[in-house]
Every structure is written in structure tokens, then in C-alpha cells.
Amino acid sequence: QRQRAYNFNAGPAALPLEVLERAQSEFVEFAGTGMSIMEMSHRGGVYEGVHNEAKSLMKELLNIPAGYDVLFMQGGASTQFAMIPLNLLAPGKVGAYVNTGSWATKAIQEAQLVGEIQVVASSEADKFMSIPSLSDLQLPEQAAYLHLTSNETIEGTQFHAYPDTGNVPLIVDMSSDILCRPIDVSQFGMIYAGAQKNLGPSGVTVVIAKEELIATSPKTIPTMMRYSTAYKNNSLYNTPPSFSIYMVKLVLEWIKEQGGLSALQVANEYKAQLLYNAIDNSDGFYRGCAEQNSRSIMNVTFRLATEELEKAFAAQAEQAGFIGLKGHRSVGGLRASIYNAVPRSSCEALVQFMEDFRLKNG
Ligand code: PMP
Numbered sequence: 001q002r003q004r005a006y007n008f009n010a011g012p013a014a015l016p017l018e019v020l021e022r023a024q025s026e027f028v029e030f031a032g033t034g035m036s037i038m039e040m041s042h043r044g045g046v047y048e049g050v051h052n053e054a055k056s057l058m059k060e061l062l063n064i065p066a067g068y069d070v071l072f073m074q075g076g077a078s079t080q081f082a083m084i085p086l087n088l089l090a091p092g093k094v095g096a097y098v099n100t101g102s103w104a105t106k107a108i109q110e111a112q113l114v115g116e117i118q119v120v121a122s123s124e125a126d127k128f129m130s131i132p133s134l135s136d137l138q139l140p141e142q143a144a145y146l147h148l149t150s151n152e153t154i155e156g157t158q159f160h161a162y163p164d165t166g167n168v169p170l171i172v173d174m175s176s177d178i179l180c181r182p183i184d185v186s187q188f189g190m191i192y193a194g195a196q197k198n199l200g201p202s203g204v205t206v207v208i209a210k211e212e213l214i215a216t217s218p219k220t221i222p223t224m225m226r227y228s229t230a231y232k233n234n235s236l237y238n239t240p241p242s243f244s245i246y247m248v249k250l251v252l253e254w255i256k257e258q259g260g261l262s263a264l265q266v267a268n269e270y271k272a273q274l275l276y277n278a279i280d281n282s283d284g285f286y287r288g289c290a291e292q293n294s295r296s297i298m299n300v301t302f303r304l305a306t307e308e309l310e311k312a313f314a315a316q317a318e319q320a321g322f323i324g325l326k327g328h329r330s331v332g333g334l335r336a337s338i339y340n341a342v343p344r345s346s347c348e349a350l351v352q353f354m355e356d357f358r359l360k361n362g
Pocket of ligand 1: 011075076077078079103149151152153173174175176194195
């Protein structure tokens with residue numbers, strides 16, 4: 001059997017081998033039904049069991065308090081960029097946004113199409129290489145919510161604490177770091193994430209929200225764009241992405257087997273430290289992009305002295321079985337995405353490769 005790649009893809013990204021093998025074992029014949037999970041009605045009890053189990057595992061792992069619900073949506077996190085203001089930004093209100101980089105900017109641009117927004121903090125002057133301090137954050141009086149991007153997948157920065165926004169709902173795009181560590185869900189009005197990094201395959205977007213924010217939506221927006229449609233119908237108003245949700249369920253079971261989010265946090269911080277140490281102890285051969293305190297434990301971004309050297313690194317790494325290390329085309333450089341399912345052994349192998357490459361080219 002061919003060895004699995006050292007997969008550092010940014011998303012879609014590595015899934016746990018155990019999850020893939022489990023899916024393989026029940027792919028053709030699901031639970032004695034004579035068919036695959038993707039061949040059966042989403043209105044039947046078998047599928048509904050999977051759907052509800054995914055939802056309750058999410059509640060269990062994140063310790064989601066009463067008064068919140070979990071929705072399974074389509075259209076990716078990018079559709080949430082529009083749905084948030086469509087549903088929550090009433091006329092006369094202001095959407096407050098923190099701009100930390102590429103994905104925050106996309107959320108801002110989309111919201112600008114819908115209503116009035118204000119950027120209340122930004123690290124643009126720092127080329128988005130840091131997380132701005134929010135300690136004396138001033139929210140507009142008419143703020144409907146504060147939106148921020150927990151982890152900037154492209155720049156490799158991450159919030160390590162969230163602001164207290166009082167009565168103003170805090171809405172966070174956690175697409176690239178959901179379930180990487182424990183969080184206190186009661187701090188948030190809404191959390192959303194495309195599945196294709198830490199949760200499963202692409203095709204489903206998870207929304208965790210206070211019920212008061214999603215129970216009623218403006219009647220002026222199309223049915224499928226209303227949170228209330230998903231909320232009132234247990235995310236079964238129309239056909240859900242059933243196979244993706246099934247895969248999310250398997251990933252959540254895997255997380256539980258690993259010991260839950262505290263165990264994952266320890267593992268993730270260890271992996272990130274391996275890579276950041278390799279960068280910091282390279283006598284300047286490798287340079288970390290993000291400012292120290294803003295470094296992401298999910299996406300490690302770094303540069304070499306020249307673009308030629310970066311190209312050579314990416315090419316030789318690929319030869320050696322390390323996949324996905326080229327930085328995003330918009331920023332260049334190199335990036336190792338080390339989501340939950342990337343094993344420590346992949347990071348150890350990459351550190352070894354980085355040391356060998358430095359000795360040959362330093
Ligand atoms: N937000 C963040 C932080 C992301 O990393 C991504 C995808 N890489 C998105 C939003 C967009 O997600 P989707 O492709 O699911 O629309």
C-alpha cells in the first residue's frame with residue numbers, strides 16, 4: 001500500500017486516517033440498510049440519526065450551553081459573509097468588523113453590499129502580520145454585532161483571546177480553527193466554519209448561534225438565506241449535504257476518542273511549537289511571517305531569503321512527499337497547515353526536511 005502523503009494542505013485538508021477507513025468500511029453498505037448513506041432519503045430515520053448525532057456531538061465537544069443551536073448550512077463560509085448582514089444588520093444599525101487579513105477583508109466587502117459597516121480595528125498597516133489589540137475597542141452605538149476572523153488562514157495569524165463585547169453579539173469566523181482548542185461558547189453570539197479544515201470534507205458549513213439571533217429573520221430576504229429557515233427545520237428544510245454531515249459526525253467521534261478539545265489543544269500547540277522552533281532556530285534562514293504573539297497554531301507561514309529559494313524548497317519538499325507547502329498565491333512564501341488531523345509525525349518529518357534543506361542551501 002502506498003504511503004500517505006505528509007499533507008499540509010490549507011483546505012480541503014488532511015482528515016484522520018481512522019475516519020477515512022471507517023467511511024470506507026461502511027461506504028457501500030450503511031448499518032445493514034443495503035445502501036450507502038448518500039443513497040438514502042434525508043427524511044428517513046437512519047439519516048436523521050446521523051444528522052442528530054453530529055449535532056449532539058458538536059454540542060458535547062464544545063460544551064455548548066442551553067439557548068444555542070447548531071445549524072448545518074451550504075454555500076461555504078463565504079455565504080455566511082452575506083447571510084450575517086442580511087439577517088442581522090437592520091436598517092439604522094451598523095455592522096462592526098475587525099480587519100485582520102484576507103478573509104476578514106472578504107467578510108467586510110460582502111457586508112458592504114448589504115448595509116452600513118464600520119471597521120473598528122485593523123492590522124492592515126502591519127500588512128496583517130499581527131492581531132490588533134482590542135483592549136480599548138470602541139463599538140459604534142448602533143452596533144448590531146462585532147465580526148472577527150479567529151484565524152487568518154492565509155497570513156497565519158490567530159486570536160488567542162476574544163474581546164468582551166457586552167450586549168453586542170460577537171460573531172466569529174472560525175473556519176480554520178474551530179475545535180482546535182476549548183472555547184467558552186457563551187462569549188459568542190455566533191460561530192461559523194466551513195467544514196473542510198478541522199471538521200470534515202467540503203460541502204457543509206456549521207453555524208453555532210444563540211437562538212435569539214436565528215429564531216426570526218427578516219421576511220424580505222429569500223427563504224434559503226434566512227437563519228430561521230434552518231433553525232425551525234433542524235437544518236432539514238431542503239436536502240442537506242448528507243454525506244458531508246455524515247463525515248463530520250465521524251470526525252467528531254474521532255475527536256472524542258482523542259480525548260476532546262483539551263487533548264487536541266496540547267497536541268496542536270506541540271506541533272506548532274516544533275515548526276516555529278525550526279524557524280526561530282535557523283539563524284535567519286527561515287523567517288516567520290506573523291508577529292510572535294499573533295502566530296497561528298493552525299497555519300504556520302514563513303519565508304526564505306529569496307523567491308527562488310522558496311520555489312526550490314516547495315519543489316524539493318513535494319519530491320520528498322510534503323504536499324501543500326506553497327503559500328497562498330496572494331501572499332507568496334510558504335505555509336504549513338497543521339490542522340487537528342495532521343499527525344505530529346508529519347511535523348517532525350517536516351522539521352527534519354527543513355534542517356536538511358538549510359544545511360544544503362544555507
Ligand atoms: N474564512 C476563512 C478563515 C477561510 O479560511 C476560508 C476558506 N479558506 C473561508 C472563510 C471561505 O470558506 P469557503 O470556501 O467555505 O467559502
